[in-house]
Amino acid sequence: MKLPTPPGLRxxxxxxxxxxxxxxAKVNGAANGDPKALKQAQKQAxxxxxxxxxxxxxxxxxxxxxxxxxxxxxxxxxxxxxxxKGTNWYYTLGSATLFAFVNQAVxxxxxxxxxxxxxxxxxxxxxxxxxxxxxxxxVRGMHKWGSTVMVVLVxxxxxxxxxxxxxxxxxxxxxxxxVVLLILTMAMSxxxxxxxxxxxxxxxxxxxxNINASGPIVGPYLADFLRGGAEFTSTTLSRFxxxxxxxxxxxxxxxxxxxxxxxxKLGTTAPPWLKAEKARELAEEEI
Amino acid sequence: xxxxxxxxxxxEYSILKSQGKPFFPYAVxxxxxxxxxxxxxxxxxxxxxxxxxxxxxxPTTTSYTPRPEWYFFFLFELLRVIKPPSxxxxxxxxxxxxxxxxxxxxxxxxxxxxRRPARRPIAMVTAVTVIALMTYLTVEGALAGAPGKITLxxxxxxxxxxxxxxxxxxxxxxxxxxxxxAGPGPNLTHIGxxxxxxxxxxxxxxxTSPMPSFVALQKSNPQKFNQLVNFLAQLK
Amino acid sequence: MADSSKxxxxxxxxxxxxxxAFEGETVTRRRFITAGAxxxxxxxxxxxxxxxxxxxxGPIFEKTVREGWxxxxxxxxxxxxxxxxxxxxxxxxxxxxxxxxxYVRKAxxxxxxxxxxxxxxxxxxxxxxxxxxxxxxxxxxQAAQRFICPCHGGVYDRQGKVVGGPPVRPLDRFYTxxxxxxxxxxxxxxxxxxxxxxxxxxPSNHLDGLWQYLYPRRxxx
Numbered sequence: 001m002k003l004p005t006p007p008g009l010r011x012x013x014x015x016x017x018x019x020x021x022x023x024x025a026k027v028n029g030a031a032n033g034d035p036k037a038l039k040q041a042q043k044q045a046x047x048x049x050x051x052x053x054x055x056x057x058x059x060x061x062x063x064x065x066x067x068x069x070x071x072x073x074x075x076x077x078x079x080x081x082x083x084x085k086g087t088n089w090y091y092t093l094g095s096a097t098l099f100a101f102v103n104q105a106v107x108x109x110x111x112x113x114x115x116x117x118x119x120x121x122x123x124x125x126x127x128x129x130x131x132x133x134x135x136x137x138x139v140r141g142m143h144k145w146g147s148t149v150m151v152v153l154v155x156x157x158x159x160x161x162x163x164x165x166x167x168x169x170x171x172x173x174x175x176x177x178x179v180v181l182l183i184l185t186m187a188m189s190x191x192x193x194x195x196x197x198x199x200x201x202x203x204x205x206x207x208x209x210n211i212n213a214s215g216p217i218v219g220p221y222l223a224d225f226l227r228g229g230a231e232f233t234s235t236t237l238s239r240f241x242x243x244x245x246x247x248x249x250x251x252x253x254x255x256x257x258x259x260x261x262x263x264x265k266l267g268t269t270a271p272p273w274l275k276a277e278k279a280r281e282l283a284e285e286e287i
Numbered sequence: 288x289x290x291x292x293x294x295x296x297x298x299e300y301s302i303l304k305s306q307g308k309p310f311f312p313y314a315v316x317x318x319x320x321x322x323x324x325x326x327x328x329x330x331x332x333x334x335x336x337x338x339x340x341x342x343x344x345x346p347t348t349t350s351y352t353p354r355p356e357w358y359f360f361f362l363f364e365l366l367r368v369i370k371p372p373s374x375x376x377x378x379x380x381x382x383x384x385x386x387x388x389x390x391x392x393x394x395x396x397x398x399x400x401x402r403r404p405a406r407r408p409i410a411m412v413t414a415v416t417v418i419a420l421m422t423y424l425t426v427e428g429a430l431a432g433a434p435g436k437i438t439l440x441x442x443x444x445x446x447x448x449x450x451x452x453x454x455x456x457x458x459x460x461x462x463x464x465x466x467x468x469a470g471p472g473p474n475l476t477h478i479g480x481x482x483x484x485x486x487x488x489x490x491x492x493x494x495t496s497p498m499p500s501f502v503a504l505q506k507s508n509p510q511k512f513n514q515l516v517n518f519l520a521q522l523k
Numbered sequence: 524m525a526d527s528s529k530x531x532x533x534x535x536x537x538x539x540x541x542x543x544a545f546e547g548e549t550v551t552r553r554r555f556i557t558a559g560a561x562x563x564x565x566x567x568x569x570x571x572x573x574x575x576x577x578x579x580x581g582p583i584f585e586k587t588v589r590e591g592w593x594x595x596x597x598x599x600x601x602x603x604x605x606x607x608x609x610x611x612x613x614x615x616x617x618x619x620x621x622x623x624x625x626y627v628r629k630a631x632x633x634x635x636x637x638x639x640x641x642x643x644x645x646x647x648x649x650x651x652x653x654x655x656x657x658x659x660x661x662x663x664x665q666a667a668q669r670f671i672c673p674c675h676g677g678v679y680d681r682q683g684k685v686v687g688g689p690p691v692r693p694l695d696r697f698y699t700x701x702x703x704x705x706x707x708x709x710x711x712x713x714x715x716x717x718x719x720x721x722x723x724x725x726p727s728n729h730l731d732g733l734w735q736y737l738y739p740r741r742x743x744x
Contacts, residue, residue, distance in 0.1 A: 092321035141333030165402030172394035202344035203353030214727035230743040272402035456664030459671035468676030
């Protein structure tokens with residue numbers, strides 16, 4: 001009993017309107033009796049079939065996913081959408097900021113595997129990271145300098161958006177989300193700064209919390225919330241850790257999602273000094 | 288923007304967009320390159336400058352000089368220059384809050400549909416002024432020295448006097464070179480050119496309030512007192 | 524007779540064009556289920572959100588537990604002329620982070636507070652090293668007899684009153700008493716520029732004149 005041929009070896013049916021050839025046009029040359037051409041044609045045919053076979057599995061997987069998610073058209077529209085004429089290197093600052101954030105998140109997760117958020121153990125755990133853990137000082141350095149780089153990039157990106165007038169209609173909401181992201185980024189650096197619990201961290205946080213306390217009426221309550229009471233205790237460090245690790249990153253990720261959605265929906269602006277020729281004609285038309 | 292302006296913008300934008308290139312691979316190439324550059328910068332900084340850990344947090348210290356991270360230096364310097372106690376909360380809470388609110392409301396404050404920088408004079412001037420101000424405050428904040436040291440260069444025979452000045456708390460009220468506070472006392476960097484040596488010694492012993500008197504130092508350790516006076520007298 | 528010219532509105536949602544209406548759905552049923560959905564959702568959200576909020580905000584309303592009286596040494600260690608630094612515990616069980624330095628000196632007549640009002644004044648002056656501007660650690664400079672803050676230029680005189688810079692009130696002090704010849708230090712309190720006593724405040728909180736109503740006493744103190 002003959003078993004059905006496995007999928008890899010099945011021949012694809014010829015496209016309608018073409019004549020079925022076994023090994024491409026070279027077969028004709030081979031039919032003319034040239035033995036060398038025949039051998040070459042056979043080799044090419046083997047390569048083609050092997051290529052087909054290699055691509056069959058990924059293509060099958062993708063079409064399985066596409067059937068169940070309907071993601072094909074969305075991906076195609078997203079990847080191959082047009083960006084306006086004149087888009088230059090200034091426009092990369094936004095995605096560079098996103099990349100810096102991803103760097104912070106990834107290095108942060110690895111640091112969190114060794115960090116101990118207790119007032120008596122925090123300093124020791126950071127000391128352990130930089131001295132004993134393999135690549136510990138490097139990862140901590142990446143997290144520390146990554147925060148500087150991210151703040152710089154956020155301000156440069158904001159400056160670029162301001163100078164290009166990209167906060168005007170219809171992108172006002174995107175700008176507002178961006179400013180909130182800026183504030184959250186500064187809050188991340190404020191809360192993260194305390195965690196190594198060395199002298200610099202401790203006193204910068206004391207001053208920062210007291211700055212919050214200086215607002216009339218509401219200020220001292222805000223300071224109480226941050227510290228977890230009227231004095232700096234172990235609750236304070238735990239709070240800062242929870243805010244730095246969970247609360248603000250969650251908000252940042254949600255807002256970055258909204259920010260990127262709006263960017264792909266509305267498109268990035270063209271540089272403001274570009275004028276479309278046709279637009280001028282149309283504008284004159286309507287007057 | 289009224290309806291007509293909005294439509295005109297959208298029309299012009301759709302033309303410019305259709306004349307552009309596909310996001311993948313052109314924009315992705317630029318973004319990817321920039322991501323590599325960002326990563327390279329972070330790695331180089333991490334390897335070259337490292338991540339040092341200072342001494343352990345010690346709330347009982349009386350000798351530590353707290354400083355914030357560099358991107359908060361402009362706020363730090365603002366707190367140093369705004370002296371009157373009654374307006375302190377404006378510097379701590381007022382200015383940053385007002386700035387944040389103005390930033391958020393920017394699209395509603397600036398309703399001019401014009402985008403070209405050359406045609407937006409108010410926006411450009413405001414932006415450049417704010418950036419220059421923040422840069423200046425950041426640099427000043429970075430240079431603010433600790434009150435326990437005097438970094439001014441002095442000839443070796445006056446170093447002893449310089450140390451006496453540094454540990455006597457003069458910088459609490461006087462500026463000496465880059466160190467110290469700009470008030471309530473006058474700047475001492477060129478005091479030797481303004482007052483003769485005797486006048487300096489007299490002021491130290493019999494000052495005008497609120498400056499404290501150093502007569503106790505003169506009596507208990509006349510050598511140190513003389514070193515102090517000599518150091519101040521050579522600040523020309 | 525019945526007013527037949529007045530048309531009765533249809534009791535069915537489909538006739539009224541309500542969104543998502545289906546055949547046979549009445550308006551009353553729709554309204555009942557909508558109200559029920561909003562109520563149930565509201566209750567579920569509140570049941571999660573309110574305890575979470577209370578948990579996060581709880582410390583604002585609890586009185587912060589502080590250390591009681593602490594021994595700082597025999598009376599012979601101190602004098603009325605100069606300050607002696609001592610370390611006390613503000614918060615227990617968190618190691619170094621819970622301690623602070625105070626400067627102790629025997630009290631003189633000039634240190635009396637108007638709040639004493641005929642009662643015995645405090646025997647010793649125990650001054651906190653937290654600057655009243657934003658909390659940086661101040662140091663006492665014996666030669667100038669001044670407390671100097673390294674951060675933003677605050678300067679205080681021998682009694683802790685402000686003589687220069689941005690601090691908004693004098694340095695905080697601690698209650699003191701003498702038991703069996705040993706000096707003990709108790710709770711912290713704040714002062715205004717007239718040396719009147721108040722419940723402890725955070726740095727940057729003014730206490731002179733009307734300012735004390737902008738920075739009132741809180742549940743945590």
